Amino acid sequence: MRLTLPTLTIAPILLENLGVPLTAWHAISKTSPPNPHFLVDNPASITPLVAVVTPKNPQSAVKASIDRASEEFESLKITTGPWRSNLLLKWAKEIRENKKDLAMLMTLECGKPLAESTGEVEYGASFLDFYSSECLRPNGLNGGTIIPSPFPKPPSAKNTRGTIMTFNEGVGVCGFITPWNFPLAMITRKVGPALAAGCPSILKPSELTPLTALALQGLAYKAGVPKAAFEVLALGAEDTPMFGEMICTDDKVKKISFTGSTRVGKILMKQCAEGGIVKKASMELGGNAPFVVFADADLDVAVKAAMASKFRNAGQTCVCSDRFLLHEDIEEEFLGLLVKEVEKLRVGDGAVAGVTMGPLISLQAREVVEEKVKNAVANGAEILIGGERHEFGERYYKPTVLRGVSVSDDIFKTETFGPVVASTTFRDDEEALEIIRTTSKTGLASYYCTQSADRIFNFSRKLEHGMVGVNEGIISSVVAPFGGVGESGIGREGNAAGMREYLEEKYVFVNHN
Numbered sequence: 193m194r195l196t197l198p199t200l201t202i203a204p205i206l207l208e209n210l211g212v213p214l215t216a217w218h219a220i221s222k223t224s225p226p227n228p229h230f231l232v233d234n235p236a237s238i239t240p241l242v243a244v245v246t247p248k249n250p251q252s253a254v255k256a257s258i259d260r261a262s263e264e265f266e267s268l269k270i271t272t273g274p275w276r277s278n279l280l281l282k283w284a285k286e287i288r289e290n291k292k293d294l295a296m297l298m299t300l301e302c303g304k305p306l307a308e309s310t311g312e313v314e315y316g317a318s319f320l321d322f323y324s325s326e327c328l329r330p331n332g333l334n335g336g337t338i339i340p341s342p343f344p345k346p347p348s349a350k351n352t353r354g355t356i357m358t359f360n361e362g363v364g365v366c367g368f369i370t371p372w373n374f375p376l377a378m379i380t381r382k383v384g385p386a387l388a389a390g391c392p393s394i395l396k397p398s399e400l401t402p403l404t405a406l407a408l409q410g411l412a413y414k415a416g417v418p419k420a421a422f423e424v425l426a427l428g429a430e431d432t433p434m435f436g437e438m439i440c441t442d443d444k445v446k447k448i449s450f451t452g453s454t455r456v457g458k459i460l461m462k463q464c465a466e467g468g469i470v471k472k473a474s475m476e477l478g479g480n481a482p483f484v485v486f487a488d489a490d491l492d493v494a495v496k497a498a499m500a501s502k503f504r505n506a507g508q509t510c511v512c513s514d515r516f517l518l519h520e521d522i523e524e525e526f527l528g529l530l531v532k533e534v535e536k537l538r539v540g541d542g543a544v545a546g547v548t549m550g551p552l553i554s555l556q557a558r559e560v561v562e563e564k565v566k567n568a569v570a571n572g573a574e575i576l577i578g579g580e581r582h583e584f585g586e587r588y589y590k591p592t593v594l595r596g597v598s599v600s601d602d603i604f605k606t607e608t609f610g611p612v613v614a615s616t617t618f619r620d621d622e623e624a625l626e627i628i629r630t631t632s633k634t635g636l637a638s639y640y641c642t643q644s645a646d647r648i649f650n651f652s653r654k655l656e657h658g659m660v661g662v663n664e665g666i667i668s669s670v671v672a673p674f675g676g677v678g679e680s681g682i683g684r685e686g687n688a689a690g691m692r693e694y695l696e697e698k699y700v701f702v703n704h705n
Contacts, residue, residue, distance in 0.1 A: 203241035203403070206297045210290055210407040211414060216426065217406070218243040230428040232403060235303040235551045235587050236541040244402050250431045254394070254438045257423045261365040261392035262444040264420035269333070269362045269390040276388055277327040282415035284320035287313060287380075287408070294407060296543065298375050301401045303550040303587075304505045305542040316377035318670045319686070323388035326691045333390045333695065335360050341701075354703040360695045362390035363472055364446030367439025369432070369460075370405070371451050372398035372553060373508050379408055381674075381685045382449050383422055389694035391447070392421040396435045400553060402426040436460055441467030447694065449474040451510075454634070454679045474683030474693050476510065476675060480607040480632045481657075483513035484624050484640035486647065487521045493663050494641035495529045498613070501639055501665030503537060503591060506549050507611040508557075511637040511659070511668065514608050516615035517624050523617050527595055530613065531577050534591045539582050551587035552610060561589050561610030564603040568614065573597045578611075605631050621647070625654055636676035639665060658684075 204219045218225040225243035232241045247253035287294065295309040304312075326332050336359040345353035366386045370378040379395060386393045397405035402424075409424040427435055436456075439445045440463035450460055454477040464471055483501060485494045501513040518526055542550035552558045558581070565579055578592030591611040597604050603614045618624040628638070638657040642648060652660045658676040661667040668674060673684040683693055 203297070203300055206293050206300075207242065207403065207407065209293050210297070211410040212403075212406045213410070216245055217403070218245060228428075230399060232301055232400070234300050235553050236300075236543065236585070238585070238587065241300055241403065244399075244406075244426045246427055246431070247425075250425075250427055251434055251438070254425060254435055255442075257394045257425060258365060258367075258438070258442050258444050260420040261394055261423065264392045264418055265362070265364055265390070268387075268392055268418070268421055271390060273327040273329075273332055273334070276333075276390065277324040279416055280320045280324035280327070280384060280387060283412050283417060284317040284324070286411040286415045287317045287320070287376075290407075290411060294376065294404065297407060298401070298404050299542045299550075301403050302372055302375055302505075303542050303553060304373075305547050305550055306545070307548075308505060309542070312374060312377050315668075315670075316380040319377070319380040319384040322670045322686075323384040323691065326385070326688060327388045329688075331360065331688065332388065332691065333360055333362055336697075354701055357700045357702065359698045359700065360389075361698055363694050363696050364391060365444055366391050366393040366694065367435075367445045367448045368393055368395045369436060369439075369448075369450045369452065370395065370397050372400040373505055373510075375401040375404035376408060378451050379405055381690070383412075385685075385691045386694050387417070387421060388691060391694050392418075393423075394439065394445075395422070395424050396427055396432065397424060399427065399429045399432070437463055437467070440464045440471075443468045445471065447472035447474075449476075449683070449685075449693070451476040454478040454681075457681060472693065474675075474685065475681035476683070476685065477636070477681040478607050478634050478679060479510040479512065479636045479676075480514045480605075480634045481511055481637040481639060482515040482517060482628045482632075484517045484618075484628075484638075484651075485519060485522060485526055486621075486640065486642040486644070487519040488643045489519075489522065489526075489641035490643060490663070491522060491526050491529055494526060495533055497639060497641060497661070497663060497665035498530060499533050499665070501661070502613055503534075503549055503611050504666075506552055506589075508553060508609045510607075512609075513639055513665070514614065515604055515628070515631060516613050517618050517627055518615055520617040520619060523595075523615070527576060527593060527615065531593055534577050534593055534613075537591050539588060539591070540584055549591060549611060551585060552589060553587070555587055557609060558587050558589050561608060561612060564601075564608055564610075565592060565594065565612060568594055568597050568601045568603045571598050571601055573601070573614075599627055599631050607634070621651060625651075629656070633679040634676070635678035636680035637661065637667065639667075 578590035582588035
């Protein structure tokens with residue numbers, strides 16, 4: 193099944209509907225697009241959507257954006273909480289009123305099923321809702337506390353002297369780099385709390401999915417967000433290292449936030465350390481989540497959780513389950529039930545109704561998955577379903593379940609951005625923990641299924657991960673602190689903890705006696 197309207201026509205219509213200025217993009221036609229530019233394609237059909245226009249001098253454009261944001265900070269940091277709250281609510285309203293167009297645009301450029309894109313629009317807007325409320329709280333920008341003074345008033349030690357006060361101040365200009373797999377929510381999850389804290393931001397979205405970011409920027413401006421408070425710089429892949437280095441080394445940028453690979457995260461942290469002032473940094477890095485099914489688990493619940501955590505966005509999320517550890521007593525039964533559910537997945541173009549799994553983002557991504565599965569099978573793994581390219585197109589890979597995977601294989605030791613269940617067995621809790629700890633240093637998300645109350649608390653504490661899902665495969669929420677430990681990064685997004693990433697606390701002592 194294919195779309196009835198060519199994607200060459202759909203994308204420009206959506207961009208026009210969403211108010212993205214014509215200076216930012218160019219329709220694909222017989223007329224050559226302006227230089228410089230880069231093409232954004234549809235991973236489902238491998239056809240170009242539009243040409244995105246880039247600055248003639250990217251480095252100068254980044255510098256100018258930083259300078260504008262620095263000037264904007266002086267006015268933004270003294271705005272009232274209700275003013276910023278209203279701004280975020282208006283932006284959320286614009287996003288929801290354009291939900292259908294945003295969801296279709298997202299699906300066209302990243303390939304995920306339309307139902308998932310529609311859910312992401314609501315999820316993304318929820319961060320603006322949440323941080324609009326945080327604007328009004330005493331722990332927000334320009335809020336603070338009064339602390340009883342411990343200092344005595346001479347000559348007696350009985351009476352106190354002075355007052356201790358603390359004030360929350362916005363950290364300053366923020367530089368963001370966001371990934372392609374959540375083109376909308378990864379932006380609002382960063383920009384929302386930044387604006388709530390009175391901090392302007394400069395965003396470089398993935399060159400694979402810049403259209404949703406440009407649309408979000410347009411809707412933000414329509415809602416009244418000052419232009420220098422949120423700027424999107426749609427740059428090609430060749431300019432990404434330059435952007436990263438500039439936000440890390442320019443002293444006017446006080447905080448950076450990056451979602452992506454551990455390798456790149458370490459490069460950015462090193463650049464921050466060596467290039468100028470010490471600055472705040474949030475890093476949401478690689479995954480490779482374990483999914484453990486204990487002998488006492490409700491297998492129906494476990495299979496439902498596994499399907500949700502593994503095959504969403506064709507397995508291309510940082511919190512997707514990768515390493516499946518099954519107690520040897522339930523391995524056969526669990527895998528049998530899982531295969532039946534995998535058979536129900538409908539693979540195809542995410543823009544077509546009823547499709548539940550789309551393509552991988554690129555040919556290279558499919559080749560990586562293909563090679564990992566090939567090597568696992570060569571080392572003794574058994575293919576229960578899938579295990580090969582899908583006939584729908586060159587970027588599609590069949591949802592796959594592997595049994596008896598060696599824990600030393602790459603598919604088990606490294607994050608696999610693809611629809612593959614790589615499973616092995618264990619005998620007891622300690623062996624499961626040992627496998628988890630020795631096969632990966634990542635610590636983002638983990639999952640396990642059990643009906644034991646003792647294990648629910650004890651096993652959670654032993655896992656070295658920032659987030660744990662028990663009997664559940666979808667754990668992300670605006671009210672929960674999202675983030676990892678170890679090789680999976682530092683800092684938190686969402687929750688009140690996400691707001692604190694953009695605030696500095698100032699202590700003032702007043703001797704008024």
